[in-house]
Amino acid sequence: MPLKPGLSKFFAVAFVILTVSSIAGMISLIAVFKIQLAGWNATSPIPTTTTTLSPPPIMRLPRNLIPESYNIFIKVELYTRIVEVVNVTTPNQTLSFSGNSTVNFHCAEQTRHIYLHSRDLRIFNLSVTNKSMGNSISINSYTSYKDETDFLKIELINTLLAGKNYSLFLAFQGELSENLNTLYVSKYTETDRSSENETTVERFLAATNLEPTNARSLFPCFDEPDMKARFKLTVIHRRETTALSNGDGQGPFLIGGDDDEWQYTVFEESPKMSSYLFAFTVSEFTSLKTPVGDVLSIQVFARPEATAAGHTKYAFDVTKKILNFYEKHFDLKYTPKKLYQIALPDLEPLAMENWGLITYQEGALLYEEGVSSWLHKEDIVSIIAHELAHQWFGNMVTMKWWNDLWLNEGFSSYMSYFAVDSVEPTFQIKDTLIMGVLHAAFEEDALASSRPLSAPVEEIQTAFDIHGMFDAITYCKGAIVLRMLADIVGEEDFNNGIRAYLKAFNGRNAEQSDFWKFIEHAKHKKSFFNVESFMNEWTTQAGYPVVTINTTNGETYQKRFFYNSSAHSDSLWLIPIQYMTAIAPPDFHWLDRRGPVKIAKFISKKGEWILANINSTGYYRVNYNPENWHRLLTQLEADLDRIPLMNRGQLIDDAFNLARAKQVNVTLALNLTRFLRNETAYLPWESTVRNLEYFIHMFDRSEVYGPMQVYLREQVKGLYNFLKNHTDNSTVPQDHSLQHNQILAIEVACSNGLPECIAMVKEKFADWMTSNSTKTNNIHTNLRSVIYCQAVAAGGKEEWEFAWEKFLESSDTSEKDQLRKALSCTKKTWLLNRYLEYTLDPNKIRLMDVASTINYIAENAAGQALAWNFIRAHWKYVSQGDPYTLLEGVTSRFSTKFELSELMYFVTNSEPMPPGNGAIEQTQVNIKWVGENKDVILQWFKRETAEME
Structure with missing residues (x-):
């Protein structure tokens, strides 16, 4: 119900007196509102300075003050609808908050100084109060440091005493961001059906994105993960909008008085939580929600x-x-009273x-029946499973730093595999998810510029350092080493350790040594090995x-795997080796030395093959002597089911990557692809196509590409x-693995010129163009992405402009994403150049989609050079999203000394500085690899294809 107008004057007076009291919530709300409406022209008598010099050389907050709670009032000035005002040329939109x-x-x-974080905010009206005495503590001055701290x-006139409780009040003002960080503005369109002619209108919303260090840009706070409150x-x-936040909301209530706008x-x-988890949104979104009376309120807003x-x-x-x-798996209830999820048109990460x-x-949460691919459900359930796992790992128990x-x-990555497998067992994608994460970790961690999973604290201090931790090492290697540990100690003991760890640290912060102790205590084989000693080798060493x-x-030995064959490391690991032979069941052995160590178990009996690292449970690659490789290849060609499915994919991945590292002949890796003519499972095909992408990137501008x-x-x-009847009839198999393979088969067949495939995609796309007047699209939703891309690649201006028109007019997130990727597939350079220019216009390509769109274009051989020139010309704008992934993608074909010199010049002379170490190292590896392998690869493909054409 609205507040009574007669109380407004009382609240205005009470604001001055009671801001720090226990009843300040409602009172100060109204007063703040009144002050803000008047322009909030209050000034502070306290001297203030702004400096670019750091305080004593430390980046972390002192621990002499421990926050307990925040009481925050924020007014969001944003209009969700643009209102045209007569005789006023400037729209009514206001991008500010206070x-x-x-x-x-x-x-x-005890101390005379209060340190906390604040960035890009105007701060005023500060006051400090002794809560037990109720008296004010005088402030001498305050300083905002405009540096990395x-x-x-x-600075206080009087000393704060140890053991006492205090409060700090301050007012602040800031600007809504248009770059998807802190409190930012997002724009979307909706159909206005209020008149006879339907029209598309713009709407706006405000949302927060505070991880890892943006809470300090929203309000001054102790913005470090272990300073929970x-x-x-x-x-x-504004009226007609809905505000959402971490807690359950009461209201909205009208302010009352003469103003009915707020x-x-x-x-x-x-x-109790870390500051980066604080969140709220203001929008006109609606929700699907649980029935009234449910213990936990679950709502999904969009x-x-x-x-x-x-x-x-x-x-x-x-x-x-x-x-x-x-809740059952962890034996620990989700603690908040509600769980809201919201699909935002713009967000920098996939989810938070x-x-x-x-x-x-939106694309990570919304499933559009009849538009979204059936396989899109896999993405949605996997992302939701990851974010919900965070409610325990991250929210309840948070890392110290x-x-x-x-x-x-x-x-969260590791636990999501089991959640997805539990709630969607027919998807059967746990193995696919695991192998995808494993290979992403392998790729990143094979560079000399890689880093440890758990870095030394002193090396991660600045915001730049912290952002660098959000990579495949953290997400993927982290999940894979946990899987390895669970396999060694047994899943039951591992899960018992997790449950005890979560209960012990619920509401607290932990470091990895804390977790090792609980697994050590939970494992039954007490003398088997020491968990902390074992795992530290995998988490504190790079690679x-x-x-x-x-x-x-x-004879068996180990060494760190590098793509760069000249790189060297003294790293040593305790390695769990599960193995099987053609004539013996699985067995186990530890490798604890560099070697070579003579292990009798690994001597082939009667010339039979040996296969190590069964189901890829260990985080390592395996190489063999040529004779064993040949026996494994013979087995694959004779009876491939004798080799476990995950290992069929891993043998290919190991061989190709060992060849990249000059540890086996490249022809060995290529020979392993021969058995695929009899393979219909997805994992081996996916592994082959992914690894051959490297060959394509290195050689699609050379004479190797034709025979390849x-x-x-x-x-x-x-x-x-095998899948042609389904494809031609726009149907798909029921098996999810075969659905993936159907898409892969079309992509490989069409991109390599199989006539019947090209004819099929052109026909289906042409039918859609012809039936556009009836808005009928008969292409199966699973196949749209690949058919759109291959049809645009085989077509010209007419197909591209049709796809662009459909992209602009579609309000379906899934359809827009598929078309956005397809537009990058054209072979016409002038169209690709036009598309690149569109990425500079957020009304055409959203800022969050800029990096991926440019990378799509760079993936196209016709667009790679265009994309490279483009990002150099517009780096400041295009790097606002994910600069590392962007640079890595655009330079993935670099394999000449000239390209290397251009890259090094760009990295050292651009602002902001590109994160180019990985790209530079990869280019150096590429140059060397191409020089050493091009002729051998060319001859192999020529021999294999001599009788094919």
């Missing part, structure tokens, strides 16, 4: 049109199942696990080993024909 906060803290050690230093928020927002929502206090069309239903249905799985309000990119970020992300086994004499295409075209014929 508010105040009271942080209550405990003094652990982001410190706000407040409870957060109570009140948001003042309302406010009061949110319950959050659980654009009103998306909610009405049922696009949130799949996410809604699967969320409760995943949550139930985790804010406690009680998880944010997602960002150097152990993998305790959040690696655990991973390759184990080489000579099956003629049993012929070979691939012939190899994929069997798989393409």
Whole structure:
């Protein structure tokens, strides 16, 4: 109900007196609102300075003050609808926010200085209060450091005493970001059906994105993960909008008085959490929600049109199942009273696990029946499973510092495999997810510039350092080493250790040594090995080993795997080796020395093959003597099912990567692809196609490419024909693995010139263009992405402009994503150049999609040089998203000294500085590899294809 107008004057007076009292919430809300409406022209009598010099050389906050709770009031000035005002040329939109906060803290050690974080905010009206005495502590001055510390230093006249509780009140103002960080503005369109003619109108919303260090840009705070506190928020927002936050909301309530434009929502206090998990949104979104009376309120918010069309239903249905799985698996209840998820048109990560309000990119949460690929459900359920795992790993138990970020992300990746397998067993994608993560980790960790999974604390200090931790090492290697540990100690003991760890550290912060102790305690084989000693080798050392086994004499040794054959490392690991032979069941052996060590178990008996690292449970590659490689190849060609499926994929991946590292002859890797003509399973095909992408990148501008295409075209014929009836009739198999293979078969067949494939995609795309007047698209949703791409590649201006028109007019997130990728597939350089220019216009290509769009274009041989020139000319704009992935993608074909010199010049002379170490090292590896292998590869493809054409 609205507040009574007669109380407004009382609240205005009470604001001055009671800001730090326990009843300040409602009172200060109204006063703040009144002050803000008047322009908030208050000034502070306290001297303030701004400096670029750092305080004493330390990047971390002192621990003499410990925050306990925040009471925050924020007014969001944003209009969700543009209103044209007569005789006014400037739209009514206002991109600013203002508010105040009271942080209550405990003094652990006496001090005259308060340090906290603040970035890009105007701060004023500061006051410090002794909570036990109720008296004010005078402030001498305060200083904002405009450097990497982001410190706000407040110098007091009197000393804060150890053991006492205090509060700091301050007011702040800031600007909404248009770059998807802190509190940012997002734009979308909806259909206006209020008149006879339907029109498309723009709508705006505000959302937060605070991980890892952006909370300090929203309000001054102790912005470090181990300085947890409870957060109570009140948001003042415009009428007809809904505010969401971590806690359950009460309201919205009208402000009252003469002004009917504003309302406010009061949110319950959050659980004790890190500042980066604080979140709120202001929008006109609607939701699908649980029935009234359910213990836990689950709601999924989205654009009103998306909610009405049922696009949130799949996410809604699967969320409760995943949550139930985790609660049973961890034997620990999800603690907040509600779980809201919201599909945002713009968000820099795919999703963010804010406690009680998880944010997602639309494509990561919305499933559009009849538009989305059936396989898109795999992506949605996997992402939701990852974010819900964070409610335990990250939210309940948080890493002490960002150097152990993998305790959040690696655990969430690992646990999501089991959640997905539990709630969607028919997908049968656990092995596919695991192998995808394993290979992503292998790729990143094979460079000399790689880093340890758990970096030394002193090396991760600045915001730049922290952002660098969000990579494949953290997410993928973290998950894979956990899988290895679980396999060694046994899943039951491993899960018991997890449960005990979560309960012991619930609401607290931990480091990896804490977790090792709980697994050590939980494992039954007490003398088997020491968990901490074993795991430290895998988490505190960069890279991973390759184990080489000579099956003629049993000699086995290990060394760190590098793509760069001249690189060297003294790293040593304790390696668990599960192995099998053609005549014996699986067995186990530890390798604890560099070697060579003679291991009798690894001597081949009667010339039979030996296969190590069964199901790829260990984080290492395996090499063999040529005779054993030949026996394995013979087995694959004779009876491939004798080799476990995951190992069929891994043998190919190991061989190709060992060839890149000059540890085996490249012809060995190519010979391993011969058995694929009889293979219909997805993992071996996926491994082959992914690894041959490197060959394509190195040689698609040379004479090697012609015979390579012929070979691939012939190899994929069997798989393409196996699925041809489905494809021609726009149907798909029920088996998810075969659905993936159907897409792969079309992509490989068409891109390598199989005539029947090209004819098929052109026909289906032409039918869609012809039937456009009836808006009928008969292409199966699973096949749209690949058919769109291959049809645009085989077509010209007409096909490209049709796809662009459909992209602009579509409001379906899934369809837009598929078309956005397809537009990059054209072979016409002038169209690709036009597309690149479109990425500079956020009305055409959203900022969050810029990096991936440019990388799509760079993936096309016709667009790579265009993309390279483009990012150099527009680096400041295009690098706002993910500069590392962008640079890595655009330079993936670099294999000449000239390209290397251009890259090095760009990295050292651009602002902001590109993260180019990995790209430079990879280019150096490419140059050497191409020089040493080009002629051998050319001759191999010529021999294999001599009788094919």
